[in-house]
Each structure stands twice: as C-alpha cells, then as structure tokens.
Amino acid sequence: MIEIIEAGPFNTVQDLGRPGYRDIGVSASGAMDPLAVRIGNILVGNDDGAAAIEVQTFPFKLRFEARVAFAVTGADGHPVLDGRELLPWCTHVAETGQILELRQPPTLARAYVVVGGGLDVPVLMGSRSTALRGGFGGNSGRPLVDGDRIEIGTHSDALPLPASGIAVVEPTVALRDVFPAPVDGVLPIRAIAAGEHELFASDGEAFWNQAWRISSRSDRTGYRLSGEPIKPTATIEMRSHGVVPGVIQVPPGGEPIIQMSDANTAGGYPKIAGVIECDLWRLGQARIGSRLRFIRSTHAEARAVEQTAARYIEDVRQTSQMIKRALKAMT
Amino acid sequence: MSAIDFSDPATIAVLTDALIAAGVDGLEISKAGAHLRIVVSKGGGARVSLTGNAPPDLAAAPAAIVKAPMAGRFCALRPSAPAEAGQLPRAVSDKEVIGFLRIGSVLLPIPAGRSGLLTRRLTEPDALVGFGDPLFEIEPQQ
Numbered sequence: 001m002i003e004i005i006e007a008g009p010f011n012t013v014q015d016l017g018r019p020g021y022r023d024i025g026v027s028a029s030g031a032m033d034p035l036a037v038r039i040g041n042i043l044v045g046n047d048d049g050a051a052a053i054e055v056q057t058f059p060f061k062l063r064f065e066a067r068v069a070f071a072v073t074g075a076d077g078h079p080v081l082d083g084r085e086l087l088p089w090c091t092h093v094a095e096t097g098q099i100l101e102l103r104q105p106p107t108l109a110r111a112y113v114v115v116g117g118g119l120d121v122p123v124l125m126g127s128r129s130t131a132l133r134g135g136f137g138g139n140s141g142r143p144l145v146d147g148d149r150i151e152i153g154t155h156s157d158a159l160p161l162p163a164s165g166i167a168v169v170e171p172t173v174a175l176r177d178v179f180p181a182p183v184d185g186v187l188p189i190r191a192i193a194a195g196e197h198e199l200f201a202s203d204g205e206a207f208w209n210q211a212w213r214i215s216s217r218s219d220r221t222g223y224r225l226s227g228e229p230i231k232p233t234a235t236i237e238m239r240s241h242g243v244v245p246g247v248i249q250v251p252p253g254g255e256p257i258i259q260m261s262d263a264n265t266a267g268g269y270p271k272i273a274g275v276i277e278c279d280l281w282r283l284g285q286a287r288i289g290s291r292l293r294f295i296r297s298t299h300a301e302a303r304a305v306e307q308t309a310a311r312y313i314e315d316v317r318q319t320s321q322m323i324k325r326a327l328k329a330m331t
Numbered sequence: 332m333s334a335i336d337f338s339d340p341a342t343i344a345v346l347t348d349a350l351i352a353a354g355v356d357g358l359e360i361s362k363a364g365a366h367l368r369i370v371v372s373k374g375g376g377a378r379v380s381l382t383g384n385a386p387p388d389l390a391a392a393p394a395a396i397v398k399a400p401m402a403g404r405f406c407a408l409r410p411s412a413p414a415e416a417g418q419l420p421r422a423v424s425d426k427e428v429i430g431f432l433r434i435g436s437v438l439l440p441i442p443a444g445r446s447g448l449l450t451r452r453l454t455e456p457d458a459l460v461g462f463g464d465p466l467f468e469i470e471p472q473q
Contacts, residue, residue, distance in 0.1 A: 076411070087409065087428060090440060162400075164428065167438040173410045174436045312436055319352050319435040326345040326401055330462075 001065040002115070004148040005099060008057030010219070013119050013138035013150070014112075014261075015051040018127035022242060022265040029129040029137065032056075032220060032261050032284030033110050035171055035309065036074035040114030042317050043071045043091050043166055045157025050118025051128035053144065055111045058104040062113070064094040068152055069116035069161055073170075074285065075105035090167035108285040117153035132220065132262060159324035166323060168316050171281075171309075178308045179282060186211045187286055190279050190297035190305075191248065196232070196270035200250070203230035207272055211291045212256065218288055220262040225292075229254025232270060240268040246275035248294075258283065276302035278309055347371065352434050355402050355459060395445055396453070397467040399460045403432030403439060407456050410438075420450045422472065429467055432460070447471045 016037060017030020031037040031054055041050045053062075055075075064070075071091045072079040079086045080101040086092050088111075094100065102111050121128050121139055130138025139148060172179065180188050197204055212225035231254050243249070247259045249269035258275060259267075260283065275283065276297050286292060350357070350371050357370040399405070407430050423429055428440040429449055443449065451468040454460055 087440065090438075162439060164426075164440045164442040167409075167431070167440055169410050169433065169436050169438060315435045316437060319437040322345065322348045322352055323401065323434060323437060323439055326349045329342045329345050330401075 001152060002068075002150050003063045003065060004144045004146055004150075005061035005063050007060055007144045007146055007148075009143055010057055010132075011053060011055045011060060011144045012130035012132065013051050013121050013144070014054040014129045015118075015127055016049045016129075017261065018125050018129055018131070018137070021125055022244070025265050026125065026134065027131060027221075027262045027265060028245065029127070029131045029220075030261050031110075031112065031129075033074050033112065033281040034284075035281045035313075036110075036112045037114065038313055039089070039168055039171070039316055040071045040073040040112055041118070042313070042320060043073075043089075043168065044069050044114055044116040045155065045159065045161070046114070046116065046118050049127075050114070050153070051121060051138075052115075052119065053113040055102050055113065056109060058102055058111075060102040060111075061099055063097065063099050065096060065149075066152065067093065067095050069093050069155070070100070071114050072100075072102065073112045073114060075102075075108040075111035076172075077103060077105035077108075077111075079111075087165070087167055089170045091161050091165040093161070107287075109287045110285060115152050116157070117155040120151040120153040159321065159328060162324065162327050166320055168320075171312065174312055175309060178305045179279075185291055187282060187290065187292040188295045189283060189292050190276045190301065191246075191273040191294045192276060192297055192299065192302070194247065194271035194274045196236075196238075196250075197272050199232040199234065199236065199270055200230055200272055201233045203232075203254075204272065206230050207256070208294050208296060211293050213291050214286055214288050215255075216288050220260055221264065222260055223258040223283065223286075225256045225258070227255065230256070230272070236270065238268045238270060240266045243267045243271075246277060246280055247271055248273045248275065260284070276305065278302060278306045343367070343369065349402050349434070354404075355461065394450065394468045394470045395447065396465045397429065397441060397444060397469060399432060399462060399464045399466055400439065400441065401432065401434075402459075402461050403434040405454045405456060405458050405460050405466060406431040406433050406438065407452055419452065420448050423447065423449045423469065441466060443467075443469060445469055445471070 014031040017028040019028045037052050038048050082098050124137045135141040207230050212227040215224045215226045217224045245263045248256045251269050423443040425446050427443045429443050430441045431438040447469040453465040
C-alpha cells in the first residue's frame with residue numbers, strides 16, 4: 001500500500017494504455033512516456049505493462065506503507081527518500097513509513113513511480129490506465145489527491161535486486177544517436193506528411209520550417225502549438241474520421257494540435273502530418289512553453305528508430321536479468 | 332563475502348553470460364583449492380583475473396579498496412551526470428554510490444561500503460574490469 005501525501009493536479013495511474021476500443025469511442029490513454037514505464041518495470045522485475053504513477057505536477061509526495069522496491073524513471077532530477085537524494089532510473093528499496101518526494105525536474109515534464117508488483121488498481125478493458133475524460137480506470141477514474149491509498153500488486157520476480165540497486169543508461173543518453181537532442185532549445189520531432197498536407201500548399205512548408213511552441217492549452221489529450229498560423233488553400237468540410245496519438249490536425253485558427261495519449265478517437269480537422277510513434281515519448285517529456293520543430297521523416301526511418309529503441313529495451317531486460325542471476329550466484 | 336561454487340554449471344553459465352555481455356574475452360579465478368578459467372573467444376585484449384583477497388601490502392594499508400562486483404566497463408559517473416560530481420578527494424558515506432559498472436545499457440551502482448575520504452580512482456573511466464578488480468581507494472576518517 002502507498003498513501004499519497006501531496007499531489008498537484010493531473011497526476012494519474014497509467015500503464016501502457018488501452019488500445020483496441022477506439023471504435024467505441026474509448027481513448028487508449030496510457031503513459032505519455034511509455035518508454036519510461038517499460039524500463040522502470042523491467043528494472044523492478046515487473047511485467048512491462050504494470051501500472052505506475054505518472055507525475056506531471058510537482059512536488060509530489062507519497063508514503064510507503066510496506067517495504068517495497070521502486071524506481072523513478074522518466075524525468076531528469078533526483079527523487080528524494082526521507083530527505084536523501086536517490087539515483088533516478090535506478091531501483092531502491094523503501095522501508096515502511098518512508099516518504100518519497102519528487103521535485104520539479106530540471107528540464108523534462110513527467111516522472112514515473114514504478115513499484116515492485118505494480119499498482120493494484122482494477123483492470124478495465126485490459127488496462128489500469130486512468131481515462132480522465134471518461135472518468136474511469138486507474139484510481140477511480142480521477143487524478144490522485146492527498147490521502148489516496150493504492151494497493152501494490154504481488155511481485156513475482158524470483159531474482160533478488162542487487163543490494164545497491166540496478167540502473168540504466170537513460171534513453172536520452174543511450175539512444176542519443178537516434179533521438180537527437182534539442183538544437184538551440186528546439187526539440188526535433190519527426191513526422192510524416194498526412195492526408196491533407198497538400199491542402200496547405202506553401203503554408204505546408206511553413207509548418208515544417210518554423211519552431212512551434214507548446215501552448216499552455218495542452219494536456220494529455222493534445223498539445224496545442226503556438227506559432228505563425230498555417231491555412232489551407234480552400235476551406236473544406238470533412239467528415240469526422242478516426243484519429244490516433246501523433247496525428248497533427250490544423251483547426252481553422254491555423255495553429256496545429258498534436259493528439260497525445262488521451263487522443264480523441266475521431267475528429268474532422270484536416271491532418272497535415274503525423275508524428276512517428278517512436279517520437280511520442282519525447283513529446284510526452286516536452287514541457288509547456290518549450291519549442292519543437294517538425295522534421296520530415298519516412299516510414300523506413302520510423303521503423304529503424306523503433307527497432308533501435310526495441311533493442312535498447314531488450315538489452316535492458318536481458319542484461320538486468322543476467323546481472324541479477326550473476327550476483328545471486330555469487331552470494 | 333564470495334561463496335561461489337565454481338563447479339556449478341549454472342554459475343559458470345551466468346559468469347559466461349556476464350563476460351559476453353561486457354565484451355570480455357576471458358576470466359580466470361583462483362582461490363584456495365579452486366581455480367576457474369573461462370575463455371570466451373580466442374581474441375586478444377582483455378585480461379581478467381580474480382584474487383580472492385587483497386594483496387598483503389594493501390591489506391596492511393589503512394586505505395580500503397572498493398572492488399568490482401562483476402565484469403563490466405567502469406564509469407566513475409553516471410553518463411548523464413555533470414563532470415564536477417566526480418572530483419576527488421571527497422568525503423563519502425557508506426551507502427553512497429561512487430561509481431558504476433556499465434554492462435550494455437545497464438548500470439550496476441557501486442556503493443562506497445564504508446564512510447571515509449574517497450581519495451583515488453584506481454581504474455580509468457570506460458576501462459574494462461573484471462570481478463574483484465580494484466576501483467577506488469577510501470581512507471577512513473577519524
């Protein structure tokens with residue numbers, strides 16, 4: 001059991017999402033940085049999709065009411081346990097009564113608290129993710145508030161964690177060759193031209209050439225971008241059609257909207273491009289007010305990046321298990 | 332305290348996995364009544380050996396030696412850490428992480444194990460180390 005001691009708005013329970021129900025209007029939801037959840041779960045010995053706490057407003061505090069292994073992944077910065085700074089992206093063991101505090105990260109947006117056994121909230125339509133707009137899933141379908149108590153699941157990993165923990169080279173470092181760092185503070189985000197790109201003619205080029213700012217009217221449903229508006233050459237009326245996370249729509253005002261984890265299931269605005277899926281976690285870690293630039297990509301590049309990220313995940317999975325086995329054999 | 336059963340095939344298998352993952356060519360462990368040598372490939376380069384106890388001259392010295400808990404690449408700092416975090420000498424507490432072994436994308440934190448003054452790194456950053464190789468020197472503080 002853990003008890004939430006201090007929670008700002010919109011911190012929720014999330015796993016890897018609830019795909020497969022968009023046809024009945026149910027958003028997939030899931031962590032904005034699924035890579036961080038996967039890695040955290042591997043480190044503590046959970047299944048990949050175990051539920052974690054997504055913290056996007058800080059400070060955040062919780063109390064452990066049982067001895068449990070945990071890791072904080074996602075954001076940069078150090079978690080604090082009973083006043084002592086801990087390594088991020090590393091397993092630790094909390095004793096009963098200890099308080100974990102997450103402070104505002106220096107640059108990134110979201111931290112994930114992953115506990116050994118996962119958060120034991122009910123599974124709805126195959127997922128423990130909170131669907132905020134639907135008001136279901138996760139912790140009673142709502143953000144965490146002070147005083148909430150959440151059960152922890154059963155831990156099945158037979159291999160003990162090393163006494164000093166086990167950590168990873170975080171994705172921004174390990175995968176820097178395929179996820180380039182921001183240039184002059186502008187995050188490069190790869191996208192592929194979408195169905196209505198041609199409608200924007202020369203404004204289509206303006207879409208790719210300018211740095212967009214993530215506006216304050218952004219949330220887990222979508223990021224609204226601020227910049228020089230882009231307009232289609234003709235006003236068209238489109239039937240509402242299915243959309244998924246990553247789709248970039250352009251409403252009449254000319255400032256794009258990127259669909260994120262709680263994406264609408266359908267929309268009628270023209271689509272100028274789609275962010276490649278493997279870059280979505282980088283958007284999930286981009287803060288309101290930060291800038292991004294879209295880089296033209298291809299399906300082949302998207303596939304190659306996806307495969308590199310998958311190799312990293314698999315390396316973490318296999319190597320961490322190997323290290324646990326080796327250290328167990330030596331003790 | 333090591334209690335490895337060198338005759339256990341499972342132990343040999345995990346050691347071999349560790350060597351392969353760390354890019355180490357071979358490993359030789361000698362203890363009283365036990366000797367283990369694993370050669371992963373014929374390639375030259377890495378030399379890994381185990382000494383079960385600290386050499387007499389080090390054992391007699393006041394400084395304590397922090398040794399590698401397994402094979403890997405030595406990282407004095409977390410790859411994303413600022414360089415000033417690794418400046419020496421500095422006081423450390425027993426549970427403080429003073430370095431890492433990098434095996435693939437995984438980092439194994441190395442705790443100081445004792446309080447004192449971290450005076451020296453005994454291994455170059457990114458060097459390949461084997462189980463038991465000396466990594467740090469910590470002088471006890473009065």
